[in-house]
Amino acid sequence: MRRVLLLFLALCAALATGCGASPGGFPTPTSTPAPPATPTDDPNRHYEPAGGFSYVPPEGWEIAEPSAATAYKIARSQSGDTFAANLTLIDEPFAGSLEEYVSLSMDNMVDFFEGLQELGRETFPLNSGDAGIRVTTENVQSGLALHQTFYFFDLGDKKLVITCTRLSESGQEVDTLCDASVRTLRLEAD
Secondary structure: OHHHHHHHHHHHHHOOOOOOOOOOOOOOOOOOOEOOOOOOOOOOOEEEOOOOEEEOOOOOOEEEOOOOOOOOOEEEOOOOOOOOOEEEEEEEEOOOOHHHHHHHHHHHHHHHOEEEEEEEEEEEEOOOOOEEEEEEEEEEEOOEEEEEEEEEEEOOOEEEEEEEEEEHHHOOHHHHHHHHHHHOOEEEOO
């Protein structure tokens, strides 16, 4: 199991993102699928039918094709800087609880990412009434000081991780945009 999570983390590092966290007395997150969404619900909503979810990306961000490391499209800012803030979405088979997954992921991240510091961990409610776990970190990847927020959700026999990555120095406005976007996540019915 640890081997799978390390592969997952390696893929995240290749994207200049990361993945992981751990439990600590959280209420049990829910993952009751919402009624199926249709593109007429909201033209700004991005759908990932193969993943079973949809969300509204931050306003002004573009949807980019997935990299070789992920099956899902990436939302990223249209920053003129050398690094664009981004939201990546990855799922991984894991039959255990969300708390177990978060804990194993965080244990692996501590070993994997340079100078990883966990800044906070809490239950994260969605607009749909479902909830996950949000973990905020800082670390260094490819020489860049990054601020990353990981949003973990239980999809039954797999777990979904949405990662918001920005440069540490870029400020909290990106965090606010990411939180608002992730709150729109809908776990679509099959």
